[in-house]
Amino acid sequence: MLSVQEGLQAGYSNMFNLNEKVAIVTGARRGMGRTHALLLAQAEAKVVVSDIDLKECEQVVAEIKKAGGEAIAVKCDVTNKKDIDNMVAKTVEQFGKIDILVNNAGICQFKPFIDLTDDDWDKTIDINLRGYYWCAKAVVPEMIKQKYGRIINIASIAAGQVGVGFQGLTHYCASKGGIVAFTEALALELAPYNITVNAIAPGVIDTPMAASIKTDPKAYEASMARIPLKRMGKPEEVSGLVVFLASDESSYITGDFIVADGGYLST
Numbered sequence: 104m105l106s107v108q109e110g111l112q113a114g115y116s117n118m119f120n121l122n123e124k125v126a127i128v129t130g131a132r133r134g135m136g137r138t139h140a141l142l143l144a145q146a147e148a149k150v151v152v153s154d155i156d157l158k159e160c161e162q163v164v165a166e167i168k169k170a171g172g173e174a175i176a177v178k179c180d181v182t183n184k185k186d187i188d189n190m191v192a193k194t195v196e197q198f199g200k201i202d203i204l205v206n207n208a209g210i211c212q213f214k215p216f217i218d219l220t221d222d223d224w225d226k227t228i229d230i231n232l233r234g235y236y237w238c239a240k241a242v243v244p245e246m247i248k249q250k251y252g253r254i255i256n257i258a259s260i261a262a263g264q265v266g267v268g269f270q271g272l273t274h275y276c277a278s279k280g281g282i283v284a285f286t287e288a289l290a291l292e293l294a295p296y297n298i299t300v301n302a303i304a305p306g307v308i309d310t311p312m313a314a315s316i317k318t319d320p321k322a323y324e325a326s327m328a329r330i331p332l333k334r335m336g337k338p339e340e341v342s343g344l345v346v347f348l349a350s351d352e353s354s355y356i357t358g359d360f361i362v363a364d365g366g367y368l369s370t
């Protein structure tokens with residue numbers, strides 16, 4: 104991080120700059136993962152765009168390259184350990200290190216608890232929780248080597264932190280609550296290696312995952328009644344927070360849970 108004097112001389116132009124940093128984003132073919140990748144690249148990070156669908160990752164990489172950034176696409180299903188190991192190996196082979204992991208890949212399937220099957224439960228926990236654990240486990244040795252790292256776990260306001268429940272989402276809420284607890288505990292263990300671990304809790308964000316809220320007038324109205332800013336969030340309004348947590352400007356923040364929800368949890 105620059106000293107105040109150096110910052111003044113540079114006109115603070117280096118704030119939030121990720122030049123020379125290497126970032127992996129999971130679930131990055133669309134939605135918020137895509138904008139995390141684009142904004143990290145805009146901040147000059149070298150970005151690994153990963154998701155189940157390689158072709159769509161390649162389109163995101165093409166967008167980044169067109170804008171003058173550096174990125175590669177890697178197919179990675181976060182429920183497949185071999186895919187994760189391959190993603191880490193390809194990142195190190197291409198860029199030499201890993202500085203930032205954005206655990207973002209997730210699913211959200213509405214189903215009332217009484218209809219929920221073990222398979223529904225397992226699928227959500229496997230992707231949303233174990234996938235985060237596996238990806239963190241795979242990158243941490245690389246971060247320890249260089250005594251530097253930033254792990255950013257995308258949770259949700261459905262994580263159960265402030266007494267807000269979401270009907271039809273017991274499995275999703277359990278996975279997101281698990282992410283927050285995982286973040287707090289991991290932050291303690293990785294602090295000695297100068298690796299920070301934080302969670303972001305987006306509110307209702309306009310991505311394909313939240314499409315059903317947009318198309319169902321009742322669900323949309325119910326959401327708006329809870330959101331003081333009276334609109335859904337834009338993906339990039341969460342990605343700005345990702346860039347901040349990935350940057351040196353967040354160096355004293357770890358084990359935290361930062362909310363971007365248009366005021367939802369304040370009501």
Ligand code: NAP
Binds near residue numbers: 129130181208310
């Ligand atoms: P999205 O548009 O559905 O994007 C999620 C991406 O993750 C998709 O490309 C999806 O691919 C991918 N994915 C699913 N399973 C995967 C797996 N096993 N391995 C790798 N990638 C996988 O959703 P989003 O809204 O951008 O959500 C991003 C994150 O934010 C998620 O963790 C979500 O829970 C969280 N979040 C979203 C909201 C919201 O309102 N949108 C609010 C709070 C938190 P497929 O399409 O093929 O499944």
